[in-house]
Amino acid sequence: MATPWRARNGLLETLSDDECDRLRGDLQVVELTQGKTLYAAGMPQTTMYFPRSGVVSMTYNTQNGESTEIAMIGREGMVGTSVLMDSMTTPSSAVVQVGGEALALRADVADREFRKGGHFQFMVVRYMQVLLAQMAQTAVCNRHHSVEKQLCRWLLLCHDRIATDELQVTQETIATRLGVRREAVTEAAGRLQALGLIRCARGRIWIVDRKGLERQSCECYSVVRREYDRLLPPHAGC
Template structure:
């Protein structure tokens, strides 16, 4: 299994051509990403872009009353901070580490300079952004039209795709905040998945026991998102 201390465990970094990787490598800084760390706040200026290698980051929309709902999840497949190169400068979402781990960060000016070169890195970042937008749109559709069981299966599968293992360290309260539902609903849904032998949940740790079973139980939304990421982004092994 690739090491979280290797920046090219992150699939976007692994996909960079040699010339771009040579420019970025010296500028990347390893960072610990503890549970609950806020990488950027709603409306704030971004000073870095983050490339997780073993952490999971939620992009959350924050309501006026303090309530939150997850609009996307980012892990080793991507980056946090697309507004740095999309021209907006800030974003209405908050980025919070939801599963602790490691990653790397790159200063904002370095990423903006690379994007302005209009080379391979720019095209890679734009394809990633298109995939991320698909995830956001499908999350909205799923939360409106599908059952909590299906939403939880989708969320677990998307999270697993972005982590190096098959275990999530996550409380039911935090899952509820991610999905925008009450903790009691998550408890019941997780209990049904556990009773079906699909997951094991104990002391804040969710271990997936039967991934094909989860895939069979989820809605079409997971497949739509996965297909778009697979279509747009390379799955190069770290080199």
């Protein structure tokens, strides 16, 4: 008996059998190489990506070259929602933060399925609400909470999207994503390590005490997580 094909992506696995059958032939497995730009600000988007592993950062770059992360996407979601809004460009960029793989779908195929008004459309709209909630909470967190709280939130969101306790990321990268000085991230990470919540090495961070990290975080992480759990319950499918 043939092994059933699995999407290994949270959104795709909620789809009906008919939707899976229509999309399966157009979904192509692609590698997500760390540092790769999936789309740049102002550039036409021709592909949607449904990560199966790895993490993609949505970032906004200022005119003076500074960059800040506005959302994080992993196997729970998709990259490139603007292709479904009759807008092929966006002022943000999407950059692979943690390497992995994704299922790529041409924009015209995704748009055709979206316009059928089935469960694919329903889940895409719900995911957009989750993504907007994450963006809003990120803005609040970056404005009102300490770097240590921001770091806790960032580590927890990243940990949710990978299948290991080891994050291959530098403190310089985290500082860029948070829009703060690297020294501030180093100090915050040192405090979290002293509390036994994480362990740091060159280019790597290990989550040692997940529950403790959640307690140390501000409410921003739990707000986003509750919204995801409320709107995108787990299902089996493709």
